[in-house]
Amino acid sequence: MISLRLLDQEYPFEGFDHVRFVARGIVMDSHGNVALHLLHRNDAFCDQTYYETPGGGVDEGESYVEAFARECKEELGADVDILLCLGEVEDAYNLIKRKNINRFFLAKVRSLGEPHFASKGDTLIQKTEWLPLEEAIAKMKAQDDRLVAGLVKRRELPMLEEVKRLRDAHRISYPGEPTHHGTLPLETKRLLLRRFEEADAEMMFANWSGDPDVTEFLEWPAHADVGVTRSVVTVWSKKYGDPTFYQWIIVKKENNEAIGSISVIHSDFDAVEIGYCIAKKEWNKHYTSEALEALLAYFFDNVNVSRVFGKTDVMNERGQAVMKNVGMAFKQTVPHGGFNQRGVCDVNVFEISKAEYQSRK
Numbered sequence: 285m286i287s288l289r290l291l292d293q294e295y296p297f298e299g300f301d302h303v304r305f306v307a308r309g310i311v312m313d314s315h316g317n318v319a320l321h322l323l324h325r326n327d328a329f330c331d332q333t334y335y336e337t338p339g340g341g342v343d344e345g346e347s348y349v350e351a352f353a354r355e356c357k358e359e360l361g362a363d364v365d366i367l368l369c370l371g372e373v374e375d376a377y378n379l380i381k382r383k384n385i386n387r388f389f390l391a392k393v394r395s396l397g398e399p400h401f402a403s404k405g406d407t408l409i410q411k412t413e414w415l416p417l418e419e420a421i422a423k424m425k426a427q428d429d430r431l432v433a434g435l436v437k438r439r440e441l442p443m444l445e446e447v448k449r450l451r452d453a454h455r456i457s458y459p460g461e462p463t464h465h466g467t468l469p470l471e472t473k474r475l476l477l478r479r480f481e482e483a484d485a486e487m488m489f490a491n492w493s494g495d496p497d498v499t500e501f502l503e504w505p506a507h508a509d510v511g512v513t514r515s516v517v518t519v520w521s522k523k524y525g526d527p528t529f530y531q532w533i534i535v536k537k538e539n540n541e542a543i544g545s546i547s548v549i550h551s552d553f554d555a556v557e558i559g560y561c562i563a564k565k566e567w568n569k570h571y572t573s574e575a576l577e578a579l580l581a582y583f584f585d586n587v588n589v590s591r592v593f594g595k596t597d598v599m600n601e602r603g604q605a606v607m608k609n610v611g612m613a614f615k616q617t618v619p620h621g622g623f624n625q626r627g628v629c630d631v632n633v634f635e636i637s638k639a640e641y642q643s644r645k
């Protein structure tokens with residue numbers, strides 16, 4: 285629980301003549317996006333545009349929880365389930381001699397309708413934005429440090445960051461979040477994608493892990509001998525119990541030959557980054573595109589992630605062509621965004637969202 289006591293150093297202090305009890309919080313929708321109001325005020329306080337979380341004063345006879353649920357209904361049109369209390373912030377508006385006791389909650393949207401603004405403060409709301417948590421944090425961080433915008437920022441940024449901390453530690457969930465199942469077997473027309481087994485090390489070394497042409501654009505160097513490959517496979521074998529661990533060996537059905545691997549290199553909260561490599565003798569036979577298609581179906585239809593992305597050296601035409609083949613779109617070039625056996629490199633990022641994937645089907 286966060287407990288903060290903040291002074292108003294923006295306006296001169298001439299004592300308090302009233303206290304306002306406020307219920308406020310982070311409201312998360314079924315995509316994990318959170319609501320931020322964009323407010324504009326031009327009054328004795330300031331002429332500023334700034335973000336603020338939903339919420340407002342507790343009415344006579346109301347509890348904090350009841351007040352927050354009512355505010356969500358009024359300001360967002362949302363029926364919410366309140367999950368937990370994030371903490372309390374005591375802050376002040378010296379200009380109106382007011383001390384605020386703000387209790388912050390985290391809530392999930394159960395259903396969303398039309399807002400109907402009810403209080404005077406609501407007239408300041410220009411619009412409400414539903415933003416990915418990281419984006420909401422970035423917007424709050426970028427907010428002006430002065431005057432009301434600064435007061436709000438000091439009060440609310442710690443709450444947004446706390447929600448991110450809880451979310452990243454899987455201490456909270458939201459409807460529609462990914463359910464990780466780990467490396468389950470997948471099958472395509474020509475391929476079988478399955479977990480690595482210790483016995484695969486020899487073929488992996490012979491076909492790709494020992495080949496510097498394959499690892500040229502990869503972070504790891506070609507294995508010096510099969511012993512290195514064996515230890516890597518042993519480590520992976522032990523990780524398969526982790527439902528967020530995805531590492532498939534790609535096997536040709538026609539002759540049971542292992543020809544490469546495809547994996548999740550990094551997973552964000554609701555997105556996965558994929559990577560792949562294939563034995564050189566099998567390049568340009570559309571095997572990797574076929575395997576990646578199977579992964580897209582698995583991650584969107586089964587695991588329910590929001591995005592699949594990949595990145596590779598701008599020079600790696602083959603690696604990029606695979607992502608284009610399956611409908612992943614170029615997003616951006618990140619200068620010095622990666623490294624591989626050629627050194628530090630600029631990388632191109634490709635991505636497909638669940639909505640794009642579904643509209644393509």
Ligand SMILES: CC(C)(COP(=O)(O)OP(=O)(O)OC[C@H]1O[C@@H](n2cnc3c(N)ncnc32)[C@H](O)[C@@H]1OP(=O)(O)O)[C@@H](O)C(=O)NCCC(=O)NCCS
Pocket residue numbers: 497498499500501502558559560561562563566567568569570571572573574594595596600601602603604605606609
């Ligand atoms: C990248 C890699 C996995 C591709 O495997 P693959 O099974 O040959 O891939 P696919 O056959 O499905 O697709 C390859 C595409 O690259 C295209 N391609 C091949 N050489 C190319 C070149 N020099 N320039 C542009 N495109 C090229 C092919 O035409 C093909 O596209 P198409 O199907 O539209 O014709 C393989 O080359 C590899 O293992 N490279 C080394 C490891 C690596 O770079 N991994 C990517 C890092 S994430």
